[in-house]
Amino acid sequence: MLINSENTICLKIAQESKGVVLVKNLYLSCDPYMCIPMKEFNISQGLLSSYTLGSPLTGYGVAKVVDSTYPNLKKGDLVWGTTGWEEYSLIANPASLFKIEHTDVPLSYYTGVLGVPGICAYFGFYEVCNPKPGERVYVSAASGAIGQLVGQFAKLMGSYVVGSAGSEEKVHLLKNKFGFDEAFNYKEEKDLAKALERYFPDGIDIYFENVGGKMLDAVMVNMRLRGRIAVCGMVSQYNLNQHEGVKNLMCLIEKTHPNGSKFLQTLLPYVKEGKITYVEDIAQGLESAPAALVGLFSGRNVGKQVVMVARD
Amino acid sequence: MLINSENTICLKIAQESKGVVLVKNLYLSCDPYMCIPMKEFNISQGLLSSYTLGSPLTGYGVAKVVDSTYPNLKKGDLVWGTTGWEEYSLIANPASLFKIEHTDVPLSYYTGVLGVPGICAYFGFYEVCNPKPGERVYVSAASGAIGQLVGQFAKLMGSYVVGSAGSEEKVHLLKNKFGFDEAFNYKEEKDLAKALERYFPDGIDIYFENVGGKMLDAVMVNMRLRGRIAVCGMVSQYNLNQHEGVKNLMCLIEKTHPNGSKFLQTLLPYVKEGKITYVEDIAQGLESAPAALVGLFSGRNVGKQVVMVARD
Structure with missing residues (x-):
């Protein structure tokens, strides 16, 4: 100086x-x-x-x-x-x-649309969510720096877009300034899962996550098969000493169907050439089936549990 | 008949x-x-x-x-x-x-390695996890129908692979039959996060999830930046009336770094041509900064919160 x-x-x-x-x-x-x-x-x-x-x-x-x-x-x-x-x-x-x-x-704008929030919105929506025209998109914290961009990206793609925010003023902004198809004030909703069902009777294809916690649980049960969630933020959790537990993660499994077209041409040679070892636990006879099934949950089986009903 | x-x-x-x-x-x-x-x-x-x-x-x-x-x-x-x-x-x-x-x-085998478990292992590991040689892979329920396959796929790629299972017999199988580098009995571990840190001092690149609940929470804090989790099953949760809450999901955000290389060439024209509307909430002066930051958590701001310290 x-x-x-x-x-x-x-x-x-x-x-x-x-x-x-x-x-x-x-x-x-x-x-x-x-x-x-x-x-x-x-x-x-x-x-x-x-x-x-x-x-x-x-x-x-x-x-x-x-x-x-x-x-x-x-x-x-x-x-x-x-x-x-x-x-x-x-x-x-x-x-x-x-x-x-x-x-x-x-x-x-370089702190927002042309900075990190812009990068997050762009990467999260276009790359993580892999959107297709006409899909049903839900954005939480939708009037925030990132949410407002994601909603507009989705509209540019011809999607149906719903946003949530925490005041009537913000809901008004979503519908009238950013062009969301629908918007709601999450603070006015007693049952978030029901609120989402109202706006997405056929389920959500893409959820852009900004809030976490109870909202994520409510979204999970409303996701469509092969839906995608970009986890960008969880603002509801940042100031909690103990984070809320998210209970409906099993939907991640139930709402995906793996695509198995190529697997057999890889796995069959692996098995025949002994590159892959495979261990089964075969129970004999239909009468052994109930115990074999229940045994899965105490880990009684060693390897894949199968029941042999008949040899041929 | x-x-x-x-x-x-x-x-x-x-x-x-x-x-x-x-x-x-x-x-x-x-x-x-x-x-x-x-x-x-x-x-x-x-x-x-x-x-x-x-x-x-x-x-x-x-x-x-x-x-x-x-x-x-x-x-x-x-x-x-x-x-x-x-x-x-x-x-x-x-x-x-x-x-x-x-x-x-x-x-x-058509109920296992050449059936649905084979499809899930193949799709989950090769497509969802997008593995690269040398990555560090963790598989839970690793001696089960799917886990045993995933561990072997990972070894075929030259990965470091650790599996967990619920008995010494299964741990032995993992190490001596399926070729896992390490294996442990999760029932013998008081602190699952610490157990994982022992086997992955530099963190986990790929987690193949078969069990859910507490294990998922323990994995979350041990994931590496840009790690991937294939959620294939959550066997620990299926028989619970109330699913366990998973608390460490914020790691999903903290352990991803978006790749923003292409965003500016898309967003800058959007902004200049008015295709994207952007709303800011600008507080004036450095002295207004603390209140502006705290206001984010009560949703006081409308649009992106910025503090103007000086005009130029």
């Missing part, structure tokens, strides 16, 4: 600091995940390292480079990426900053 | 019954899912319709055609598919039967 002749402060990087960037922060992104590193212990085990007490929070933001000893960025560049919740930040790891090339859009 | 001159019974389909098949059942498959249709109410909502009281169970089996009015099958054909737990079954929906073309393997 230098104080020049006009008594203004001139921020500069110390000459010996190589590969760092000093930025003036313009926009900071508020994201629900940020409460996770506030906990002393978080289950992510280091992927989201905890904040340091007494230091500014870190998060995504848009900033302007004030000084740089990092070759890829220079004074005056606009960037988005990980920065501090403070007026100026010294970025020791500038590889986490992305240079903004297009400035003919609001710069704050 | 006809009684012929030697007083033996001759089973025949009534002439007016078209498109049906009468089979002699040879092998019946005992599968854990079969307890689900035994309940009056099951969450699968019709995908697994309940058994009828007083009628034989239905399930997969291997059978020989005794008589047929269905053009694709004839007397003497061997088939596998859905049949009854009885000596002879009249199959009203013979499209559910597959003709067995290869009889130079034990016929019972």
Whole structure:
């Protein structure tokens, strides 16, 4: 830091600091995940390292480079990426900053539609959900940064899209600004599974998950065969000391039908050539069948349990 | 039914019954899912319709055609598919039967490695898990019909494979017959997450899920970034009136990093052309940042919450 002749402060990087960037922060992104590193212990085990007490929070933001000893960025560049919740930040790891090339859009958009929420919405919807035109799409936290984008992507594909949010104002926004076909206030619903059944009488093809907990359980029983769920966020859970248990995960099994067309041409040679060993536990006679079936649940069988009724 | 001159019974389909098949059942498959249709109410909502009281169970089996009015099958054909737990079954929906073309393997294998368990193992491992050589694979219920196959598929790919089972005999089988690198008896472990950490100090790339409940929770915290879980079965849950809640699903979010390379070339034009509407909620000044962040959890914000620290 230098104080020049006009008594203004001139921020500069110390000459010996190589590969760092000093930025003036313009926009900071508020994201629900940020409460996770506030906990002393978080289950992510280091992927989201905890904040340091007494230091500014870190998060995504848009900033302007004030000084740089990092070759890829220079004074005056606009960037988005990980920065501090403070007026100026010294970025020791500038590889986490992305240079903004297009400035003919609001710069704050690089904390949203053109930043991480945009990436999550795009990747989650187009790649994880693999949507097909005409499918039935449900989005929770639908007026949030990510939800509003997913709903609009789905409409661009010609899907039927329903969103949920937590106030009448947001429900109005979903229907009248973002073009969702239907929207509801989840706080007004006593039975979330019934609410979903009302909007999806034939079930949900794609669920874009932003909230977790009870909503996920309600969605599970309403999913269609071969449905897809992109798990993007679980905002209802982040501030709980004990996460809610999700009970209906068995629907993941019951609502998938494996496609077995190619399996036999692989497995038959494996078996014949002895590349695969296969162990069966064969009970003799139809009369042994009930006990054999029940035995599965105490693990009595060793290998695949079969009942031989007749030899030929 | 006809009684012929030697007083033996001759089973025949009534002439007016078209498109049906009468089979002699040879092998019946005992599968854990079969307890689900035994309940009056099951969450699968019709995908697994309940058994009828007083009628034989239905399930997969291997059978020989005794008589047929269905053009694709004839007397003497061997088939596998859905049949009854009885000596002879009249199959009203013979499209559910597959003709067995290869009889130079034990016929019972068509209830296992060459039947539905083989399809599930093949599809779940190769297609759902998308395995790469050298990855770290964990299989639960590993000595069962499906688990034993998945472990061997993984070894054929050069993976490190660990299996769990419920007895020392099964653990021995895993290591000495199926070639798993390691195996453990889950019943002997007080802390499943710690047990997994012992075998996977660097985490699990692929989990092939057969048991659900507490094991799934323990696996979640041990998954590696970009890991994959094939949910094939949840045998620990099938007989519970109330399913166990799985609490660590947030790991699904924390252990995925979306790939955002292509998003900007799609989203930037969408935004500029107005195809996508984007709503922000911009708080003014760094001093407003803490309240803006906390407000996310009561849903105070409408649209993406941003803090403007400086205009430029």
